[in-house]
Amino acid sequence: MRLLKEKIVSEGKVLSENVLKVDTFLNHQIDPLLMQAIGEEFANRYKDAGITKILTIESSGIAPSMFAGINLGVPVIFARKRKSLTLSGNLYSSKVHSFTKGETNDISVSKDFIGSEDIVLIIDDFLANGQAVLGLLDIVEQANAKTSGVGIVIEKGFQTGGSMVREKGIRVESLAIIKSLADGKVEFVEESPSI
């Protein structure tokens, strides 16, 4: 997705060979127009998949998911990273380790919102080690629902998450795939020109 890649190049900060900071438009300050374009792109790629629910994870997955939800005409559910007092019992949950934050969280989704009749699109901001997506896939499986695919804003193609998820036979649509962050420079995986 050209607009997104241009934004990554112009505003992203390469902090190391593994870390790209995109907090000017994606995960601290958010650019709503870019999120709208991203949501439309996810919706377009999955428009014939019969999606009934979008599942994401707090917090940075919520913004792109909202616009995908508007365009697909389906509700968005965000997994919570720990239990709150008003969200007790009746939960699907899974453990997710964040390498960025150096901690493991329980993520959970109320059983009220995903059932065996659902066809789920999983959306997240980043795909790196794949832990969050694997946790969300686990929750969809617990619900006996079907995962139609995954929509990722930025995939770190040099980390293992993308291949781990694709090897399970899951469709993954990443709007920007990063090949390398070496020498402080963002290099993308080549894609077909239409994307």
Added chain:
Amino acid sequence: MRLLKEKIVSEGKVLSENVLKVDTFLNHQIDPLLMQAIGEEFANRYKDAGITKILTIESSGIAPSMFAGINLGVPVIFARKRKSLTLSGNLYSSKVHSFTKGETNDISVSKDFIGSEDIVLIIDDFLANGQAVLGLLDIVEQANAKTSGVGIVIEKGFQTGGSMVREKGIRVESLAIIKSLADGKVEFVEESPSI
């Protein structure tokens, strides 16, 4: 806002005299069309206020803020509830106690995203004890920016947050104000019919 109140009456669950659960459309599963209508309503109420930034707090403030941001043409910043490894230093921060969750969090916003030239609209899902809004106001003050006002999806009018914020001279626009949750029933504060 009629659409919102109808949704609260039809889907909200009164768990006690203090607790209203709205996780079918606002803070776990999210209804994107309702969020779009809410965002448009906030934008309409603040359209002449010269807003340059929307400030909210993760996670449930993000969805309504996105659509307010689209309609006002401004970026959305969400305060984080704890520091992450890629968001270190250079922060405004404030302490916020959540009575619902029974815990105190540091909330923080990068100094990169709010400055003295900014006119800020604060948006959140709930206003009850006012702690989150007071923390966000504190952050805007630390940035020497101006708060134009606050936009709240659901205000618990029987708790003290609303009057605490209004007594500071801050404009508060709440789209639904709850007078009482007694006897398992949601009663709203009367408003002018146009709202």
